Amino acid sequence: MKNLKKAVSLLMAIAMLLSLVSIASAETVTYTQAPYWEGKDLPAVADRLPLEPMVEDAEYLDIGTYGGELKRSAGGGNWDAGKPIEEGLFRFTTKGTVEPNVAKGFKVNEDATVYTIYLREGMKWSDGAPFTAEDCVWFYNAVCLNKVDSKGVRNCHKDAVTGNPAKVEKVDDYTFTVTFETPKYTFVEDLTVDLKWHFAPKHIFEKMVQAAIDGNTEVALAEAKAICGMEFSDVSKAGKELLYYFWNYQGVPTLNPFVLSTEEGKNNIKGEYYEYVRNPYYWKVDKAGQQLPYMDKITYVTVSNVDQQLMLLLDGTVDLQTVALESIPTVLESETAINIYEWSGTDWSDTRTQIHFNLNVDNANLKALFNNKDFRQGMSICVDREEFAALFSDGWQTGGQAAPQAGALGYSEEWANQWTEYDVAKAKGLFEAAGLVMGADGFYDFADGTDFVLNIVSVADNGAADTYKILDPYFRAAGIKTTFKDSDRSNIDNDLMANAVECMLYPVTAIGEISIALKPNSMVPGRATNVAWYGTMDKETATGDLLKLIELCEELGKTADTEKRTQLSLDMLKLHQENQWTIAYVASTPLYWAVNARIQNFLEDGVWSDIYRDLGIAHCQCWFIQ
């Protein structure tokens, strides 16, 4: 069985290589460029492209025309601008498989210890400097191993058994190898999830990185300033910003279709307006041999809230925006022609209705209660989901539970409907089974007579106050006294670190991904410091199923075999199903994109997922303006 898996992955790799070779050997195509570049002092387009440019040939894509710009609004977030244009060595397809991207292909030896990665000959950085294996190897050996980008060696490069970092060596200008001590079957997927890119422009950063490694602060900072024109206070910040958030800084060459403008007034992502301009050396073409991207620019205007994004979408100042279900009628009524597309998401439920308890809370009474399954079940079934969902979403959404969505790993109808019945009497019985005693005031107390009040907190401005307003009467009807406070992110963060949060009505961002096997640590204690889920729990403090969960996750990290991995993932999910540590009341909704009708080639049925790079899966380099 195991050998079969290996053979399959080997075959796949070879097939990938072969398909690339076949494209290259087809009759010579003449490449064309955007009118934008005409008259500019640049080499001919054929010289700017690699010898074998990557062809964007997905079936749904029409051959486009050049020009125009994609107008977007931004809240000042950097991933929002980064993910759509990100180019990694490999990338995910909508089907969840990995395909070569910057890399031309890869080969893996029989016991999956040596990966040979092939690059495209003649490929160039956006400043015209050649992109070679040296950039990849140097990035790993200088930047990652020395943690100059603050992230260090990612999990994908760590040996499955020993945890030692892999060896990355250059073979020739367009080939490099990654060598592990023991078999690492999942390297390519892990790479695409964890690291994405595997390179940085050595010709730009060599001096800065060397100075950072040598501890030569002044030189490193001066270099950083020379690169992007910004002052940094310390080297680690400079390294992180320029090597990890590289697309945010002018003057840093990338392989992306669009690069941050270098013009004053358009080059500051903290400013009111900034733009990403087409990369003259972009290495992808369409089926007709036109160099991508079609559009000249992506422009961003900074806004302060969702309402403004919506307004700008309505008057056509912005082309593209995710919209809430409630806002769709307003969008459709506007005079601007706007299409709404539905993407599926990976959330386990509507994130605005997720409630979770600090399982490691200091108060012994609360801790015992929160860790009691009966209590959680009671909290879940004391709410009339049908009524709640109708009120919550104006009848568009249905009740549900925090569980994997249909089609995702671990989905079962049973789980999706677990504890979703509405039964106050049973809930009360469960509370009593969990050790609560009905007090004289009609609310439950602890067995020792102390008052039980569930203090729920959330982050201000995420709508939790409205959710709580509807939930509270249900809780009270079941005899649970609650309070609610929403405050600023920083206050909540501080409380979380101090383990002072009891219960949160807040999206558990960590749960819900394409597949748990790809990002297992998002499901376990110890990682999620930004939610109260497990509080400050780690392997030492965890007990019972939580400890089991941590152990399974650790085992998963050491397991190479795909089938075994799936089994372990399912076991982890099983624990989640049994315990339902996070309760949700409303089933998740798809994600709705409002897209100005002038944008063509938009991906109609995508999947919104971090590992798919959110909007990145829609490949904006292929969009064009009608």
Next chain:
Amino acid sequence: MQEVLTDAAAVSTAGSFFQFIADRWIGYLLVALAVAALCILRFKKKELYQKLESWGLIFITAVAVFGGLVGKFIWILLIGLLVYLLMRLKMRNKEMYRYVKQRLLMFIPTVIIIAFVIFFIIQLPPGDYVTSYVAAMSAEGEIFTPEQIADLRLQYGLDDPWYIQFFNWVKDIVLHGDFGYSFEYGRDVWDVIMDRLYLTLAISFVILVFQYGVSLPIGIYCARHQYSVGDYALSFIGFIGTATPNFLLAIIIMYYLYTSTGHVYLGLFSTEMLQNGMRWEYVPEFLGRCAIPLIVIGTSGTCGIIRTVRAQMLDEQARQYTLTARAKGCSEKTITYKYCLRAAMNPVVSGMAGSLRTIFSGSTVSAIVMNLAIQGPVLLAALKAQDMYLAGTTVLIQAILVLVGTLLSDIALAWLDPRIRFSERG
């Protein structure tokens, strides 16, 4: 010289104080020297001093202008002007001079106390920038060990008790002109503030002028035509303006404009303006865009001033002296503008600094709703992220402006009402 002038942070982080003075604080030094020379002259050689005084002042002003233009420290210019004005005042009006001098001397300790209080308030919420930073990074999947967190604190200087941090902050401001470092922006606080300072000042000033420009005449009109239709109508409109939250008024205006023109007027600059820079053809639209915040933020304060002026005028009109003046045959105009208004201005003028403060606070929420690139939203974000030096400096600047406003309104009061400056002697 050129090299040195470009950047404060590099020098101040290098920490070479003497280097710093030698290079860029020539302006300050010259001012100090000139003042010292003048002081010596003042006591040793009085005649020469009096001759030199006006020349000396011109010299100081020139030096200050030079210092102000060359460095980024515009206040050198202001100090020079102030000294000049004071000297002039001393020659003309001893009484006022004494009053103003006394107030000015109190200014610096007050600023220090305010800075202290501000810093105290800002660090009051639990946690610090490292907390928010670590939490934000954990959300991205990074895991921090307690040692790393402690390292970060050390690196940002956040491991000291807050009063030590305050002391260091003030020390750097006074010695190096360094207002600290914005963690969030990764830049010098002063640079971050300068991005928006002029626009903020311009908007606040225009709003202040608008408020008083509109409400003074209306207030006078209402008082002279008490209980007329005009009085009621204007009061009514004024109260609607006051009773409507700024953000709501902004949304209503924006929505109305959107339905009538099909465009959304968010912010002071349209996308075209931001893309192409300012051009003459954009000026009308720009002015139109400016009118929205002016109305939204301005109207919230006008009613207060209208009602105050009206009430004061009514009080004064009923006074005996008005009766006397009228009996003596003074024209109504003279009575209103020369006697009543002057007396009625007292609360209006003392409220001016308060208005400025209200504009600063009131504009924050409006600026978020209208997407104005002014200081308010940056301040709010800085407070939320516990970016304390940025927040502290912004608040300090606002506070100093309010303080200056208070000072000016007090001086104006003393000028309006001589009883006040006599009273200062206790």
Next chain:
Amino acid sequence: MFKKKTMQDESYYLAGQWQLMWRKLKKHKLAKLSLAVLAILYITALFADFFAPYGLEQFSALYKNTAPTKVYWQDEEGKLSRPYVYKLKKENKMEKVDGKISMQTIITEDTSEKYYIAFFVEGIEYKVLGIKSNIHLYGLVNEAGEVDQKARINIFGADSTGMDIFSRILFGGRVSLTIPFVSAAISFVLGILLGGISGYFGGMVDNVIQRIIEVLSAIPSIPLWMALSAAIPPGIPVASMYLYITIILSFIGWTGLARVVRGKFISLRKEDYVMAAKLAGVSDFKIIVKHLVPGFLSYLIVNLTLGIPGSILGETSMSYLGLGMKAPATSWGVLLKETENLESVAQCPWKLIPLAFVVITVLAFNFLGDGLRDAADPYK
């Protein structure tokens, strides 16, 4: 003129200052009207449970964001009828054509059954001033005369949870008509007291108070709010939390008034009548309260009447920072805060009705203040 007064009974000359004021106030029509309006507002707020047809937690998915209920006076044949309304019917439609989504919510009236408006109907239970009851001023009954909570009459429309905005306005008045008053009153007393002391005594006391005022008034409110917000532990009931914050803030809000009072006192204290009072051995406190304060009563009244809308609105701003009132507790500030997005203004303009109540209250206070001022003016 003279004659008229002699015609009145002797009591006019014997009446004290306050009696005189009351007499004059009674003549001021607008002030009387304002007084009546305020009385109605306060009474309805106090007995909101009775006057409001629905409670604060009677959500309704069906009536979410619906316009004011249409009341019919005529039956199908056009004859005058007992006023009635129809229940609503809601239909959600969502389609996906060519990958593009279209959706629509159709709200129609369900004309199959009429619901008549009735008075003194039974509704949810409440307790006010120790009286337990479930009778509400008005409500709906069906043709059989039974109460059906599924059908609603929302005379001012419904909010995003389907709650009756009218009911919420009445309940909101409880907070908005009282707490801002407390805060305005504290600021007012402190302002007069400290400003008075500062201006009356002058010298060192004046100097110290002035510096305190400068420091306090120079600190922008937002950082202060944030600090307070962080300082309050979870678990404190919203209304009392809001009360505490208002009180804390009113200890800072007196500075503006104090400055004005001080300025006025400085100008007035050298007046001959003050000197005379001093020579006559009147205590300082009495001079301040009896002789100086009435000298600029108009300003004080204006300040007080303007302080109340200031407080009501201050709450909406505070809501932005998670400091103000929060549902299920309600106030006018909360109601206004809920209109903060474009969709409310565009799709549900009736959500702006609470604004009218704020304006009316402010105007009423102000006109009452006008009347009081005139009444207090000995020259009129």
